[in-house]
Amino acid sequence: MIAKRVLLAFFISLPFIFQSCDTKQNYDALQDGDLLFIVGKSQSEQTNAIKKSTSKLDEIPFSHVGIVKFEDENVYVIEATPSDGIIQTLLYEYMQKAEKRNGKPLVAVGRVKPEYQYLVPLAVEKAGDQLGRPYDYAYEEGNDAYYCSELVRFAYLDSLRNPIFPAIAMTFKNRETGETEAYWTKHFAGLQQEIPEGKPGTNPADMAKSPVIDIVHTYY
Template identity: 75%
Template sequence: MLSTRSIILFFCSLALLSHSCNTSSNFSELKEGDLLFVVGKSQSEQTKAIKGSTSKKGDIPYSHVGIVRFVEKDVYVIEATPSGGVIQTLLYEFMQKAEKVEGKPLIAVGRLKPEYQYLVPRAVERAANQLGRPYDYAFDEENDDYYCSELVRFSYLDSLENPIFPPIAMTFKNRETGETEAYWKRHFAGLQLEIPEGKPGTNPADLSKSPAIDIVHRYY
């Protein structure tokens, strides 16, 4: 006999299909706490800049990441977005953020390795506790705001309350040309801040390569 969660995910899968998420796979494979890495639609200037400064030629240019959460009959993704801050989005709506190839969304599922799975419930709870927080336009780990991968980094803590995803030195330079992206120059000038080149941080593309997770599925 099917469990309640299996039934919920079955109907969620049907909903996804009805919203033109044309994949050959079943969303019942998702587990709470999974990380969804997204190649965002390129119309946004910020999305283009993120791709340019975090991905090299040949890399999959993930520009966004969110955390899967089950709430009663629905499957959500907790995410930090420039337009809404930290929000909770229905899964099928989250899928619409992705670029598509032959109708399939460019999204990969990252799952904590077995030795870290015990951290998932508390990590999801931490992320949910940040709902309503502003977006971190300054990309500053010392404030109380969050950008997408920063929310992930500070939600997944070990038993000593340390992030399991270590920081990297941020760069806002195009990884092909070595030049600072024009968007970032305007962005930080508008905030009257210096570009935090080399400061500790994170990004979806590098996070997707973390040794603490496995990419267990791709929807493309």
């Protein structure tokens, strides 16, 4: 009976053992303030629409990004999510949001270049100060809400308080067909506003190609 209990306890603990190992592996490649770009699992219309509007077929369609934060003995990712707004997520849980290729998560680590490293502590602090704020469904700069790459853009400010990631003209059109994605038409109609096509903003796929960062590691 005792042997059975020990064996049962071992199997129950296995997921936690593997989770710990996986987290440690991911931990070794990271630094405070790193940006984790992921290809989100295609289980929502919004994620699919983001991919199609920001990436071409021959590109890795990063659809989400968060900021790494080390706290005590844990590694977190500060992120803006449609479901919960600005939250702080354990690294392991964040990694589970990514699609996989050959069993490996489609996650890339972006790190601001050496000349911007002095900005990291304030960027992490500023992102953390936004915890609890709502998600920016309007994709509009200047309100009190943030979408994922907008959070990053306004966390990383230079000594003059200007974003080091310049704004780009947003598009909600399919990069392959040039037609506005049906999801975005429905989304903005529900908000009773026009699609902000061409307005200043950002997105994870283009941010991952920014000249102010280096992609220092990929998990795929």
